[in-house]
Amino acid sequence: MAFEKSSVFGLGTGIYTLPDIAAILNLPHAKVRRWMHEYWKVHFGKADQIAFSDGTGTELVTNFYTLIEFFTFYQLRALGVTAQKIVRAHQVLEDVYKTAYPFATSKILTDGKEVLFKGEVGDIIRADETLQITIKEVLEPFCKKIEFDDDSLAKRFYPFGRDSEIVIDPHRQFGQPVISNTNILTETVYNLYRGGESTDLIARIYDLPTTQVQDAIDFHRHVA
Template sequence: MHTDRPFSSGRFRTDGKTIFLESLEAAGEPKLLDLKEKQYVFKQVVEQSFKDLDLEGDIVTRWRPYRGKDSIVVDPTRSFGQPVASVSGVPTIVLAEAVKAEGSMSRVAALYEVEKAVVHDAVKFHEELMAA
C-alpha cells in the first residue's frame, strides 16, 4: 500500500519544556520534531534530556527535574504535581523555606525526617529555579 505520508507511527516525548514528536521516515530513520518551535532537532542531542523522565509505556509518569536525580520528583499523582522529595513526599519548597527559617540543613532534615542530601538538593533546586 502506497501512502503520501512521509512518516509512519510516532510517539510524543518531552524534556519538560516542550513536546517532541518522534516518528520514523519512510527510510526508517527516526526524526524528532519540536512541536513548539515547529522544527526538527538533532535526536542524539535532545534525547539526552529525556533520561530524567519515568515512562510507563509511552506515558510520562514522573519527571526528575533536578539534574535527573532521584531525590526530587514531579508526579501528577502526588502533592498536586508540585516538586516533592521522592521518598517522603515533602514539597521541596517547604524544605527550602524551612532551611531559610531554621538556618540549618541538618535541623530541617531532622524535623522532616528526610536525608540531609535531599534537603540540600531541594535548596539547590529552588536556588536554580530562582536564577533561571
C-alpha cells in the same frame, strides 16, 4: 485525527501555572508565556482536540504532559530544530502514536535537523508528512531527565537529573516539586531553611537524609 475533547485536568495530571513551568524547566517566563499562546493554544490545541490549558492570563494553568512537551520542545529548539518542523512533527506524531501528547513519549529522537521517532519495526523514521525511513544510527533519547511508564508516556520528571532527589510527579502534591519517594514539598523544606533552621534540624523533623534536604534547598536557590 480527532481527539475527544476533555478537560486538561484529571486524577494524577498535575496543575502548573506558567511561572511553575518556567521555574521547573528553568526557562524565562516570557518565553513560556509566548510558547503557550503561539504553539499550544494555536497549533496544538485545536477545537477538535483536547484542551491543553485552562484559564486565561496569569490564571492560565496546564498539566504534566504539557510540562513535559515544553521540555521536549525546548530541547529540540536548543538542538537547532526549527519551530516550523517541530509543529509539523507534532501533528504527524499525534497520528502515529494516537495521542495528543506525542512529545511526552520516550520514542522522540532528534539528529538536530529533523524530529525523529522509533517506528514499529525499530527503524528511525523522519517525522514529516512523507514519513520517509531515515538511514541513521539509532540515537539515544535526549529526554534523560524523564522517567517513562510501560506505555512509553512520561511518568516523572527530574529537573536536576536522576542523581538529584527532586522529582516532579503528577501523582504527588498535584505535581509540585517534592523530595523523591515522599510527599514532602521542596518549598516547605526551603521555607524552613530560609527561616533560619539548619539542614540537620530539617532532616530530623522530616526523617530525611541531609542530602535530600540539601537537594531541595539547591533546587529553590537555582530557580529563584
